[in-house]
Amino acid sequence: xxxxxxxxxxxxxxxxxxxxxxxxxxxxxxxxxxxxxxxxxxxxxxxxxxxxxxxxxxxxxxxxxxxxxxxxxxxxxxxxxxxxxxxxxxxxxxxxxxxxxxxxxxxxxxxxxxxxxxxxxxxxxxxxxxxxxxxxxxxxxxxxxxxxxxxxxxxxxxxxxxxxxxxxxxxxxxxxxxxxxxxxxxxxxxxxxxxxxxxxxxxxxxxxxxxxxxxxxxxxxxxxxxxxxxxxxxxxxxxxxxxxxxxxxxxxxxxxxxxxxxxxxxxxxxxxxxxxxxxxxxxxxxxxxxxxxxxxxxxxxxxxxxxxxxxxxxxxxxxxxxx
Amino acid sequence: xxxxxxxxxxxxxxxxxxxxxxxxxxxxxxxxxxxxxxxxxxxxxxxxxxxxxxxxxxxxxxxxxxxxxxxxxxxxxxxxxxxxxxxxxxxxxxxxxxxxxxxxxxxxxxxxxxxxxxxxxxxxxxxxxxxxxxxxxxxxxxxxxxxxxxxxxxxxxxxxxxxxxxxxxxxxxxxxxxxxxxxxxxxxxxxxxxxxxxxxxxxxxxxxxxxxxxxxxxxxxxxxxxxxxxxxxxxxxxxxxxxxxxxxxxxxxxxxxxxxxxxxxxxxxxxxxxxxxxxxxxxxxxxxxxxxxxxxxxxxxxxxxxxxxxxxxxxxxxxxxxxxxxxxxxxxxxxxxxxxxxxxxxxxxxxxxxxxxxxxxxxxxxxxxxxxxxxxxxxxxxxxxxxxxxxxxxxxxxxxxxxxxxxxxxxxxxxxxxxxxxxxxxxxxxxxxxxxxxxxxxxxxxxxxxxxxxxxxxxxxxxxxxxxxxxxxxxxxxxxxxxxxxxxxxxxxxxxxxxxxxxxxxxxxx
Numbered sequence: 040x041x042x043x044x045x046x047x048x049x050x051x052x053x054x055x056x057x058x059x060x061x062x063x064x065x066x067x068x069x070x071x072x073x074x075x076x077x078x079x080x081x082x083x084x085x086x087x088x089x090x091x092x093x094x095x096x097x098x099x100x101x102x103x104x105x106x107x108x109x110x111x112x113x114x115x116x117x118x119x120x121x122x123x124x125x126x127x128x129x130x131x132x133x134x135x136x137x138x139x140x141x142x143x144x145x146x147x148x149x150x151x152x153x154x155x156x157x158x159x160x161x162x163x164x165x166x167x168x169x170x171x172x173x174x175x176x177x178x179x180x181x182x183x184x185x186x187x188x189x190x191x192x193x194x195x196x197x198x199x200x201x202x203x204x205x206x207x208x209x210x211x212x213x214x215x216x217x218x219x220x221x222x223x224x225x226x227x228x229x230x231x232x233x234x235x236x237x238x239x240x241x242x243x244x245x246x247x248x249x250x251x252x253x254x255x256x257x258x259x260x261x262x263x264x265x266x267x268x269x270x271x272x273x274x275x276x277x278x279x280x281x282x283x284x285x286x287x288x289x290x291x292x293x294x295x296x297x298x299x300x301x302x303x304x305x306x307x308x309x310x311x312x313x314x315x316x317x318x319x320x321x322x323x324x325x326x327x328x329x330x331x332x333x334x335x336x337x338x339x340x341x342x343x344x345x346x347x348x349x350x351x352x353x354x355x356x357x358x359x360x361x362x
Numbered sequence: 363x364x365x366x367x368x369x370x371x372x373x374x375x376x377x378x379x380x381x382x383x384x385x386x387x388x389x390x391x392x393x394x395x396x397x398x399x400x401x402x403x404x405x406x407x408x409x410x411x412x413x414x415x416x417x418x419x420x421x422x423x424x425x426x427x428x429x430x431x432x433x434x435x436x437x438x439x440x441x442x443x444x445x446x447x448x449x450x451x452x453x454x455x456x457x458x459x460x461x462x463x464x465x466x467x468x469x470x471x472x473x474x475x476x477x478x479x480x481x482x483x484x485x486x487x488x489x490x491x492x493x494x495x496x497x498x499x500x501x502x503x504x505x506x507x508x509x510x511x512x513x514x515x516x517x518x519x520x521x522x523x524x525x526x527x528x529x530x531x532x533x534x535x536x537x538x539x540x541x542x543x544x545x546x547x548x549x550x551x552x553x554x555x556x557x558x559x560x561x562x563x564x565x566x567x568x569x570x571x572x573x574x575x576x577x578x579x580x581x582x583x584x585x586x587x588x589x590x591x592x593x594x595x596x597x598x599x600x601x602x603x604x605x606x607x608x609x610x611x612x613x614x615x616x617x618x619x620x621x622x623x624x625x626x627x628x629x630x631x632x633x634x635x636x637x638x639x640x641x642x643x644x645x646x647x648x649x650x651x652x653x654x655x656x657x658x659x660x661x662x663x664x665x666x667x668x669x670x671x672x673x674x675x676x677x678x679x680x681x682x683x684x685x686x687x688x689x690x691x692x693x694x695x696x697x698x699x700x701x702x703x704x705x706x707x708x709x710x711x712x713x714x715x716x717x718x719x720x721x722x723x724x725x726x727x728x729x730x731x732x733x734x735x736x737x738x739x740x741x742x743x744x745x746x747x748x749x750x751x752x753x754x755x756x757x758x759x760x761x762x763x764x765x766x767x768x769x770x771x772x773x774x775x776x777x778x779x780x781x782x783x784x785x786x787x788x789x790x791x792x793x794x795x796x797x798x799x800x801x802x803x804x805x806x807x808x809x810x811x812x813x814x815x816x817x818x819x820x821x822x823x824x825x826x827x828x829x830x831x832x833x834x835x836x837x838x839x840x841x842x843x844x845x846x847x848x849x850x851x852x853x854x855x856x857x858x859x860x861x862x863x864x865x866x867x868x869x870x871x872x
Contacts, residue, residue, distance in 0.1 A: 219471070220473075221464075232454050235414075235452040236465050237437035
């Protein structure tokens with residue numbers, strides 16, 4: 040029974056840890072499906088995390104924080120769009136620039152505004168997205184098996200966790216069941232076909248990039264306002280890149296992206312759980328190795344186990360009218 | 363005279379210093395098929411792009427069905443009932459036929475109703491015009507002929523009354539082209555107006571009612587097709603008399619230079635592309651391989667040129683074997699006197715971003731005359747390119763110009779100059795005149811005959827049956843990876859066509 044408890048525990052943190060990956064991954068999906076590669080997910084997330092925590096600290100309202108985070112992240116996304124859609128710049132360079140700007144400016148502004156070494160002040164309960172207890176969770180807690188699964192795993196997360204997982208079917212529905220989704224996928228494959236069909240390539244791609252900004256902002260909000268109680272410098276710690284890896288791993292599809300993020304989240308949760316715990320046969324494993332484990336596995340998985348990931352055909356290429 | 367569907371009045375369009383269209387006046391009658399011919403760069407595509415709203419004319423007016431029209435974007439053209447089938451298909455390759463047809467013409471935010479409507483509308487169009495295609499097929503799994511049909515369906519679905527086709531047969535096999543023409547005639551009978559842009563004169567003669575000839579941005583003549591000839595049109599296009607028939611003496615075959623025995627090639631999926639092929643090519647003869655594209659010809663010449671390994675069989679060059687079954691070094695083959703003009707000059711024959719002079723020595727760049735110590739000798743390379751430009755009439759004569767900026771015909775001449783000026787004993791040449799102007803075709807054909815007359819062995823592959831027939835001394839026909847017949851140069855088109863389609867002519871006739 041103790042093992043069951045550990046399993047529930049690990050799975051619970053898997054969910055918590057995979058949420059920022061999932062939101063960022065879906066963010067990237069909109070942009071990349073439209074043919075705009077976005078290596079700046081990390082930067083948008085970080086800027087969103089900072090903006091959310093800062094606004095939350097000043098106003099004391101979680102909602103104001105979230106709105107600010109989304110706004111700032113969309114702003115960065117539009118900068119990326121302006122560079123790569125309107126001015127047909129190199130999408131990788133633009134994305135890298137956004138990452139640098141976000142990393143630097145969050146620390147500078149944080150220090151200038153709050154004088155806590157780049158941190159934002161700790162957020163109180165009202166300024167955070169706290170755990171939501173789903174109806175019946177307390178009643179069912181005593182029921183064997185089902186009880187803990189429902190009350191621990193399903194219930195008791197913050198609003199953003201539910202948003203992230205609902206965003207998966209929603210994204211699938213948008214992509215494959217709506218006019219916007221059809222055009223979005225088309226513009227990532229063959230923008231010339233979209234153009235000759237009388238649809239504006241630029242406007243379509245801008246809308247995709249805005250979707251990316253919104254979701255990346257939510258990912259940032261989750262980091263600084265739900266998972267933690269404030270912003271710490273570089274708190275994204277490469278999650279934007281892992282999310283990108285998950286996206287490739289999932290071949291740019293929403294449901295597989297969710298599973299990929301859960302896998303990465305699980306590896307992360309496992310490494311935390313196993314720190315300092317002696318393993319059978321192997322003995323005590325150095326903490327550093329355990330922490331590196333998700334990344335090592337990421338490299339192995341991406342290198343050998345996903346087969347050929349075919350990106351959207353027009354991805355990374357600015358659209359220029361022929362002739 | 364019937365009412366005009368389209369009137370273009372005084373259209374002018376410049377790109378920088380280049381005047382692509384000048385003072386174009388054109389009336390196209392409703393319910394007719396109008397051909398527009400001209401060499402590459404004559405301004406045909408620019409004119410049609412103006413009509414479809416890709417560009418705006420600098421000056422001039424457009425009238426559609428007698429009403430003045432302002433066409434600023436493809437949307438406007440579509441609304442006016444103008445549809446366009448582009449030379450390079452504007453299809454999303456991993457979408458289904460249905461998805462491609464509705465893209466941009468979806469009526470509602472949700473796809474479900476749009477798709478249902480498109481499905482029944484497609485069924486109606488298919489019945490009406492004989493345009494059968496599986497609405498749920500994925501585009502990239504369809505042959506090009508069917509992909510083109512989807513393009514036509516796209517235009518019709520948007521209610522096009524005027525259909526512009528830009529070089530529609532460039533990618534089609536002869537039977538597919540015939541089928542397309544049947545469809546176009548049927549569309550005409552239903553009252554549609556069709557504009558056919560092409561540089562293939564035979565097509566013009568076969569299908570159009572009237573034809574306009576463009577040269578250097580202007581319309582130089584408009585003729586009733588029935589009252590003109592291929593010769594006249596060619597002369598109008600080029601501005602001088604053009605020999606469409608190749609004059610050549612009898613062949614003088616010498617020793618066997620290239621010899622294939624039981625060559626078998628499979629592609630990466632393991633499908634047999636070339637199946638047990640054997641033949642010889644002698645010095646002083648041109649052996650042409652006819653066949654519908656995709657019947658193994660491409661794989662065959664790639665194997666001979668050393669860029670695709672064969673599964674089994676032998677190839678002998680001047681009596682010594684080529685290691686065709688393993689990865690072999692094309693450089694070594696070049697040294698042994700085998701030159702290769704690849705089918706796809708853009709991807710295999712040239713580095714488009716390089717200067718002309720660099721492409722002129724590509725693959726031969728380690729020869730002494732181009733080197734100064736361990737470095738390339740810039741002056742010698744430029745001088746070499748100038749010589750080649752002069753000999754092969756490559757225009758513009760500017761060795762420092764990026765190859766991408768040359769026209770298709772001149773790019774092809776760059777490849778031919780590079781390979782032929784090495785004076786190889788064996789020349790393997792694929793699609794020598796694909797996308798090349800009439801004037802340049804004449805020149806290239808002349809050069810190939812010259813090679814032959816100097817005792818070289820030439821192996822020619824072309825999807826243009828006319829080209830095969832007029833150049834070859836012997837014609838091999840490939841079908842399904844096998845050589846299914848050998849004929850002399852006087853074999854009739856019908857006979858070769860049957861062989862190409864895999865139909866064995868009756869024994870009595872053979």
